[in-house]
Amino acid sequence: MMIFVTGGAGFIGSTLVKHLINNTRYHIINIDKLTYASNIESLDSVADSNRYYFEQVDICDALALQKLFEKYHPDAVMNLAAESHVDRSIDGAAPFIKTNIVGTFTLLETARAYWSDGAKTNFKFHHISTDEVFGDLEIGDPAFTEKTSYMPSSPYSASKASSDHLVRAWGRTYGLPILITNCSNNYGPYHHPEKLIPHIILNAIHGKPLPIYGDGTNIRDWLYVEDHARALTAVIEHGVIGETYNVGGNTERKNIDVVHMICDLLNEMRPIEGNYRDQIEFVKDRPGHDRRYAINASKIEKELGFSPTETFETGLRKTVQWYLDNESWWSKILGEKYNLARLGESA
Numbered sequence: 194m195m196i197f198v199t200g201g202a203g204f205i206g207s208t209l210v211k212h213l214i215n216n217t218r219y220h221i222i223n224i225d226k227l228t229y230a231s232n233i234e235s236l237d238s239v240a241d242s243n244r245y246y247f248e249q250v251d252i253c254d255a256l257a258l259q260k261l262f263e264k265y266h267p268d269a270v271m272n273l274a275a276e277s278h279v280d281r282s283i284d285g286a287a288p289f290i291k292t293n294i295v296g297t298f299t300l301l302e303t304a305r306a307y308w309s310d311g312a313k314t315n316f317k318f319h320h321i322s323t324d325e326v327f328g329d330l331e332i333g334d335p336a337f338t339e340k341t342s343y344m345p346s347s348p349y350s351a352s353k354a355s356s357d358h359l360v361r362a363w364g365r366t367y368g369l370p371i372l373i374t375n376c377s378n379n380y381g382p383y384h385h386p387e388k389l390i391p392h393i394i395l396n397a398i399h400g401k402p403l404p405i406y407g408d409g410t411n412i413r414d415w416l417y418v419e420d421h422a423r424a425l426t427a428v429i430e431h432g433v434i435g436e437t438y439n440v441g442g443n444t445e446r447k448n449i450d451v452v453h454m455i456c457d458l459l460n461e462m463r464p465i466e467g468n469y470r471d472q473i474e475f476v477k478d479r480p481g482h483d484r485r486y487a488i489n490a491s492k493i494e495k496e497l498g499f500s501p502t503e504t505f506e507t508g509l510r511k512t513v514q515w516y517l518d519n520e521s522w523w524s525k526i527l528g529e530k531y532n533l534a535r536l537g538e539s540a
């Protein structure tokens with residue numbers, strides 16, 4: 194099975210590629226533009242596999258995509274390529290509109306032309322999206338289901354919502370065999386330092402302030418990234434064409450509690466004279482900050498037998514340990530164009 198993974202040099206994409214390559218039936222073509230958010234070194238362990246191929250291509254480039262379809266004849270596309278950081282989308286939405294909407298459209302059109310030629314009868318287009326398309330919840334509201342109406346708040350989530358609508362429309366109008374997944378916040382190794390959990394770990398060990406938006410009571414529903422990769426594999430293998438699956442870890446946590454847990458793990462794993470919690474600073478809230486996300490993932494559990502293997506406690510411990518052990522991975526990112534003072538919470 195020849196699978197295109199777009200955005201395979203990003204956080205979730207690289208984890209997915211490493212997960213899929215363990216199955217000897219799969220050949221993986223990683224299609225990535227290599228933006229600032231990518232890190233090709235995250236794929237060092239698979240780079241020499243004769244079932245792994247890398248193509249540096251922008252998903253907005255129709256001609257380049259067409260050539261890749263002709264070259265590899267894929268059985269499936271898993272579309273993860275995206276601009277993914279909410280704060281950056283507030284600073285400047287243009288790249289989000291371009292990649293997340295126009296890029297998805299371009300990929301859909303190229304896939305449709307390839308699929309309608311009849312080259313592959315079992316072709317699938319799996320679009321990977323976020324729970325942020327549903328907007329936010331108040332405390333006590335039921336968790337998002339696959340039937341929850343879309344109400345995105347940020348330029349990022351609005352661009353992802355648009356891409357989901359396009360994918361659904363290409364399924365309904367043209368019959369393209371599509372699948373969509375909407376997942377809650379991921380965390381784990383190889384996560385870009387601009388995102389909340391790595392940002393807090395790295396600021397903490399550098400003795401810098403740990404910035405928390407507002408009063409820190411915003412709630413996110415966390416899933417360990419390798420569990421997300423397992424869920425995506427279950428969907429591409431067994432998902433029913435045309436269906437949407439919510440993916441989540443049933444792990445709602447207030448941001449302040451997440452930061453406290455990281456501080457407590459660091460107090461234990463890399464002790465300092467004081468307490469890492471003393472570095473916490475509350476800062477002006479993000480505009481339009483969603484209050485709470487919570488995913489009801491019972492459909493994928495019942496229909497595809499997926500449930501997470503990591504609890505938040507085990508996954509967070511592994512994550513903190515990974516950042517302590519892998520300075521060579523993150524130090525280059527911090528050394529280049531990255532500003533550690535930037536706030537970190539996102540998708």
Ligand SMILES: NC(=O)c1ccc[n+]([C@@H]2O[C@H](COP(=O)([O-])OP(=O)(O)OC[C@H]3O[C@@H](n4cnc5c(N)ncnc54)[C@H](O)[C@@H]3O)[C@@H](O)[C@H]2O)c1
Binds near residue numbers: 201229250275321378
């Ligand atoms: N991180 C989360 O918590 C989360 C949760 C749910 C869904 N998602 C979705 O999963 C996907 C992957 O998220 P991530 O956190 O791994 O993102 P990421 O920012 O770490 O990686 C995105 C990757 O896409 C590539 N890319 C960007 N623009 C491209 C383009 N025009 N053409 C080709 N490649 C391009 C980048 O180079 C990068 O390697 C995204 O679609 C995101 O919306 C993320």
